[in-house]
Amino acid sequence: MIPNFKLFSEIIKKYNAGVMIGVHTKENGGLAITLQDSIFLASFITYLQPKIIVEIGTGYGVSSTWMALALKANGLTSSRIHTIEITDRPLDIWGTFGVADWVTYYQGTTVNEVVLPENIDIAFVDEDHTEECVIESLIHLYPKIRPGGFIVGHDPIYCPGVRGTFRDFSKQNGCQIIELIQGQGLMILQKPGPGAIRRKKSEDM
Numbered sequence: 001m002i003p004n005f006k007l008f009s010e011i012i013k014k015y016n017a018g019v020m021i022g023v024h025t026k027e028n029g030g031l032a033i034t035l036q037d038s039i040f041l042a043s044f045i046t047y048l049q050p051k052i053i054v055e056i057g058t059g060y061g062v063s064s065t066w067m068a069l070a071l072k073a074n075g076l077t078s079s080r081i082h083t084i085e086i087t088d089r090p091l092d093i094w095g096t097f098g099v100a101d102w103v104t105y106y107q108g109t110t111v112n113e114v115v116l117p118e119n120i121d122i123a124f125v126d127e128d129h130t131e132e133c134v135i136e137s138l139i140h141l142y143p144k145i146r147p148g149g150f151i152v153g154h155d156p157i158y159c160p161g162v163r164g165t166f167r168d169f170s171k172q173n174g175c176q177i178i179e180l181i182q183g184q185g186l187m188i189l190q191k192p193g194p195g196a197i198r199r200k201k202s203e204d205m
């Protein structure tokens with residue numbers, strides 16, 4: 001069964017209407033994640049029912065918008081996405097899509113300015129995709145991920161630094177890893193721990 005049909009029809013309708021396609025192609029020069037990856041993240045959120053999501057690399061806010069739509073559609077009113085962007089870029093996309101209450105936007109980097117929350121359920125790493133940048137993000141994020149929580153890395157297909165760094169890091173830390181080779185690809189690393197799902201609503205599964 002498709003989890004949360006309403007959410008997916010909302011996401012796909014927005015694409016079909018060309019609203020997000022405008023964002024993908026014009027304003028950000030293709031910086032944003034693909035529809036496939038957006039649907040994966042929304043499914044993952046529907047399944048895991050996370051409370052705390054961190055994103056490194058806000059870009060123009062497309063991925064955080066999809067993730068926030070998933071939180072909203074699942075009625076997760078106390079959940080939040082903390083999204084971090086190095087560039088000084090004013091954004092209002094979350095208000096436009098009615099999800100501003102689910103998103104906190106920080107300008108800076110995890111290394112210098114931004115203090116990460118504790119007990120992160122999902123971290124989405126989508127910054128500059130170099131080995132140096134990815135390892136820096138993993139080192140800062142990992143202690144803040146709750147046991148059983150996840151770090152998802154974007155774009156291993158076109159960026160070997162992402163793939164190699166996630167592989168090495170997961171081996172060194174005894175993590176399980178799934179490599180999802182579709183679209184731009186996703187590396188899904190799970191920190192060892194008791195359980196993946198924080199809260200599950202059976203009617204949505």
Ligand SMILES: C[S@@+](CC[C@H](N)C(=O)[O-])C[C@H]1O[C@@H](n2cnc3c(N)ncnc32)[C@H](O)[C@@H]1O
Pocket residue numbers: 031032033056057058059060061062063064084085086087108109110126127128133
């Ligand atoms: C691929 S884009 C992000 C796309 C976005 N996640 C989406 O799908 O809509 C990468 C972004 O990461 C930002 N960035 C690069 N290095 C960073 C860092 N160390 N910390 C935070 N943001 C960073 C870049 O300025 C750029 O806007």
